[in-house]
Amino acid sequence: MILAEWKEEYYQALLEKNTEYEGVFYVGVKTTGVFCRPTCPARKPKFENCEFYETAKEALLASFRPCQRCRPLSHPSRVSDLVRQLVEAVEAHPEKRWKDEDFRQLSVDASTARRQFKKRFGMTFVEYARARRMGLALGNIRSGRPVIDAQLAMGYESSSGFRDAFSRIMGAAPSRLEENRVLRAAWLDTPLGPMIAIADEEALYLLEFVDRRGLEREVERLRKRTKSAVIPGFTGPIRSIERELAQYFDGRLTEFTTPLRLLGTPFQQQVWTRLRQIPPGETRSYAELASEVGSPSAFRAVAQANGANQLALVIPCHRVINANGDLGGYGGGLSRKSWLLKHEKQEGGAYDAYSNQAN
Template structure:
């Protein structure tokens, strides 16, 4: 989400004036209707305070907005693909569905064609679109808070069964079935590099990940099953602390995180994560460097696996690990974010 006030005012003016030169530059989410639009949408213009602006359609989807049926923001301007339209409509009919090959065959659509057309139109595959929409619905509950969830369930979400299913898939149990046996709380955090999800108990932080990270749902599920815990929307002191520290980090005023952490991993994994925390801001290490520091120079593949198993993005800085040849290598939050984080930490 775009936070710069001057930029938001500029975009709102472009929205009101339907200026076509802003096509693809931003999307607007309308809080009063729950839809997101392109700048030239012919619909009646919302009030400024009801607008949230996003740089990509995926960001708007992850913030729980659904595509506008009038301006169709997921299609190329003036060029609406029948395949794209059909698939978007199918997702809206069942947003929490996990798509498989047989689902495309049922619609007489070639899976590779769908992937290619979605990628060409708005920079993500159909599977990424469907996942973003599903995650957006489930995580809307996190962003809203517990009291609002109860109200939505009582009055009826877009469909109460759809909401319950989406919530259950991410959090492990319908909201009305949760008890106090072992509860973790989850919160949506808006950051400079996009939304993140934080999960903690009342004392320590268990997970911090970018919402659009591939495999996030599986990470949350593994955490829930391993701890035999329910995860519900809410706030805790560790979540408040990490939100404050992330703000300071992105402002460039914090280099060391002090939020208490709960690390879940084997002794070897935890030793790798401790090595990661010793890499200074602005510095980098290779997998081989870390293996050498642990006294296990041939264990660089195991180090790479432990690096990928880290569930506390930024705080345990796996983004500071690069390839031996100097290339950036992989990163769960995306290479663009990894490059941004490294450059950010090198600034004085």
């Protein structure tokens, strides 16, 4: 989803059919269920009926179908005839589950289709068709239709097969999906490697390095605890943390202000709050941190709370070390922990200068 402050700008571009915004956003129209390019010649919807997306995949997973007038996925100047042909075939039968025989009937090489879709849309043709099918299923379930109806409409005879496929795409079994319980996940590049950010429209739930051991289990626990689906996309908090991470790595950030949703026990949240009070460039031992939260003998519990932190960098568990000065553990890897501590220490003067300038 697009940040609120950008929506008016994008809506104005939509009204003006401004070609400079081609590829920058797509607009989903709630009243028609279609999504369009900024230059679509169709009659313009009211602002309150618009949802803006950065990618076509986001719009698909939000249950919108491609507009037949502006053809957002098959504009002649941007995609090949093969891609356009396959997009039109999917729209003719969006519930279809594609097999090798279907490609042969269209005289299309399946591996070529895979490569061209991956290059153009960042997903294979099968992933596109599945996202389109499951986006419709999500829309049906959210509108109050029984799960069995969504299952049959999407061409699944087996309820278990439908649940498995739905869960792989949406991150939650259809019977557990609740209204407004969708979290977005985005890939963010940083100097220390890519991170995954998960958030709703209000707050950030998770920020971790993609290669962190056990990340899949973390995401699964988050899904279960919030009873949410996790699907690709951006929200305001994700855009916020993306900007703040850039400032952090530039040495210009005094503190992270992106809204957070902390899911932990009262003791864990107490530890996380104290962690956020450790200034950049400083460290604490586990024993010192335990004393600061009023439980001097609970340094092992403090260490466990550190390990349960799902908001890397924002809740700076990398600033906690062993009493003898050794780095101790870190979910993102000791090399990253060492780099972060050196970065914060070296940038200490820059942090102070930037803080004074901001004040």
